Amino acid sequence: EHGAPENVQVISNPEFLREGTAVGDFLHPDRVVIGADTEQAGKKLAEVYKPQIDEGVPFLFTTPESAELVKYASNAFLALKLTFINEIALLADKIGVDTHDVAKGMGMDKRIGAKFLLPGPGYGGSCLPKDTNGLIHIARSFGAELMLVETAVRTNERIPIELIGRLAEAVGGLRGKAVGVLGLAFKGGTDDVRESPAIKLIGELTRQGAVVRAFDPQAEKLARRELGDTIEYAATAENAIAGADVLVVATEWPQFGEIPPKEIARLMRGRTLADFRNLFDPREAESAGLQYLGMGRA
Numbered sequence: 001e002h003g004a005p006e007n008v009q010v011i012s013n014p015e016f017l018r019e020g021t022a023v024g025d026f027l028h029p030d031r032v033v034i035g036a037d038t039e040q041a042g043k044k045l046a047e048v049y050k051p052q053i054d055e056g057v058p059f060l061f062t063t064p065e066s067a068e069l070v071k072y073a074s075n076a077f078l079a080l081k082l083t084f085i086n087e088i089a090l091l092a093d094k095i096g097v098d099t100h101d102v103a104k105g106m107g108m109d110k111r112i113g114a115k116f117l118l119p120g121p122g123y124g125g126s127c128l129p130k131d132t133n134g135l136i137h138i139a140r141s142f143g144a145e146l147m148l149v150e151t152a153v154r155t156n157e158r159i160p161i162e163l164i165g166r167l168a169e170a171v172g173g174l175r176g177k178a179v180g181v182l183g184l185a186f187k188g189g190t191d192d193v194r195e196s197p198a199i200k201l202i203g204e205l206t207r208q209g210a211v212v213r214a215f216d217p218q219a220e221k222l223a224r225r226e227l228g229d230t231i232e233y234a235a236t237a238e239n240a241i242a243g244a245d246v247l248v249v250a251t252e253w254p255q256f257g258e259i260p261p262k263e264i265a266r267l268m269r270g271r272t273l274a275d276f277r278n279l280f281d282p283r284e285a286e287s288a289g290l291q292y293l294g295m296g297r298a
Contacts, residue, residue, distance in 0.1 A: 009036065009037060009038060009041040010064065011034060011035060011036045011041055011042065011045050011064065012033075012034075012035035012036075012064040012065075012067035012068050013032075013033065013034050013035070013045060013067070014033055014035075014067055014068065014070060014071035015071075016029060016030065016031075016071075016074065019125060019126075019187070019189070019190045019192055020187075020188075020189035020190045021189075027051075027052075028052075028055070028057075029052060029057055030057075030058075031057065031058040031059070031060060032046075032049050032052060032057055032058070032059050032060070033059075033060045033062065033067045033070050033071075034046060034059065034060070034061050034062070034067065035062050035063050035064035035065070035066055035067025035068065036061070036063075036064065037063065037064065039061070042061045046059065046061075071131070072131050072134060072135040072138070073135070075127055075128050075131035075132065076131060076132050076135050076146075076149050076152075078116050078123075078128060079123055079128045079131075079132045079149070079152050079153075079156070080148060080149065080152050081116040081117065082116055082120075082122075082123045082128075082156075083122075083123070083152040083155050083156055083159075085099070085103055085116075085117045085118070085119050086119050086120065086121075086122065086155075086156075086159055086295070087155065088102060088103075088119070088296065089119035089295040089296030090159075090162065090295075090296065091296075092296030092298060093166075093295075093296050093297075093298065095298075096298045097296070097298050098296065098297055098298050099119050099278075099295060099296025099297065100278070100296075100297070102296070103117040103118070103119070118278070119278065119295040119296055120197065120252070120276060120277055120278075120295060121159055121160050121163055121197035121198070121200070121201055121250065121276045121277075121295075122156045122157075122159045122160055122197040122200070123156055123186075123195075123197070124186030124187070124194065124195040124196045124197050124200075125186045125187065125190075125192055125194060125195060125196075126192065126194050126195075129153075129156075129194075129195040132149055132152065132153050133153065135149055136149055136150055136153070157200075159197075160197055160200040160201045160203075160204055161200075161204050163201065163274075163276055163295075164201060164204040164205055164208065166293070167246065167248070167272075167274050167293060168208055170272065170291070170293055171245070171246055171270070171272050173208075173209075174205060174208040174209055174210040174246070175208065175209030175210070176209060176210075176211065177209075177210050177211065177245040177246055177270075178210075178211050178213065178243055178244050178245045178246075178269065178270075179205055179210040179211065179212050179213070179244060179245065179246045179247075179248060180212075180213055180214070180215075180234070180240040180241045180242075180244035180246070180247045180248070180268075181198065181201070181202055181205070181212055181213070181214035181215070181231075181240065181247075181248045181250050182214075182215060182216075182237055182240060182241075182247070182248070182249045182250060182251065182253070182256045183198045183214075183215075183216050183219075183249065183250040183251020183252070183253060183256065183277075184196065184198050184199065184202075184214055184215075184216035184219040184220060184222075184223040184250070184251065185198065185216055185218060185219035185223075185251050185253075186198065186251070187251065187252060188251055188252045188253040188254065189253075190218065190219075191216075191218040191219040191221070191222055192219070192222070193219050193222045193223050193225075193226055196219075196223075196226075196251075197250065197276075198214075198216075198250035198251050199223065199226050199227065201248060201250050201276070202214060202227060202230075202231060202250070203227075205248070206230050206231065210246075211232075212230075212231040212232065213231065213232040213233075213234050213239070213240050213244070214231055214232070214233060214234060214240060214250075215233070215234040215235070215236060215237050215239065215240035216251060216253075217253060217255070219251075220233050237255070237256060237259060238259075238263075238267060241259075241264055241267040241268055242267045242268075243267075243268070243269050244267075244268050244269060244270060245268075245269055245270035245272070246270055246272045246274060247264060247268060247272070247273050247274065248274045248276065249273070249274065249275045249276055249277045249279055249280075250276060250277070251277065252277040252279060256277075256279055257279030257280060260288075261273070261280060261284050261285045261287075261288035261290055262288045264285075264288065264290065265288045265289050265290055268290075271289060271290050271291050272290070272291045272293065273285050273290045273291065273292050273293065274293045275292065275293065275294045275295075275297070276294070276295055277295075278294050278295050278296075278297055280292070280294075282294060282297045282298075
């Protein structure tokens with residue numbers, strides 16, 4: 001009775017925007033996907049993208065259902081790729097090889113590509129966790145099982161726990177130790193802490209009895225909602241490092257990697273640098289007198 005007029009159509013136009021670069025991604029997308037039940041409706045929406053059409057951006061016209069699945073499948077694939085390289089990094093640590101070399105060699109294969117092959121403490125944010133779980137739910141509602149995606153989700157949850165476990169083993173336990181943490185956001189360039197690996201790392205650190213002091217140039221306000229008073233919040237990166245028995249790099253803010261390892265060694269009480277974002281050169285860190293623990297950085 002109060003529905004839309006019969007000539008109104010619903011069109012699916014999924015976005016592929018990254019936090020921190022959303023405007024650029026919108027103006028210069030890799031592709032535009034339009035899902036419509038009629039060609040007329042699809043072309044009407046395509047008029048909005050005339051500048052992109054003039055630039056030669058690829059367009060896909062399909063059904064609304066296919067357009068939605070393109071979105072979910074794309075993010076699920078990126079989550080799989082990140083999870084894969086993270087597991088390779090954990091293996092590389094045991095074998096004694098450098099994951100960066102492995103990832104570079106893989107990325108030279110055009111079928112694979114070099115993007116999303118940077119190891120870290122897991123994926124986070126609002127998109128990949130939401131869309132992987134959403135895709136799993138959709139599959140189950142149709143009586144299907146996505147074992148690869150389900151495994152990636154479980155593995156992503158396990159990685160921060162495994163990393164802190166390795167750190168605890170390296171330093172003889174974390175109880176009572178002062179741990180400085182650089183980063184709270186799920187990635188550099190944003191204040192977003194949703195599903196942030198940094199928050200998960202801190203949760204495991206405090207669970208094991210560490211006393212955490214963390215710094216992030218943008219995300220402290222939102223992190224306080226997640227962590228409350230369970231940790232101390234530093235005013236600067238140097239404040240987070242000062243007096244720490246262990247330093248954990250949890251978010252890939254470029255300015256963190258610009259701190260000289262010798263300065264880190266001078267400020268710290270201990271000597272263990274857990275660089276879970278591989279911002280530092282292991283040799284430079286070790287030459288500064290630090291015990292370096294990275295993600296597959298032999």
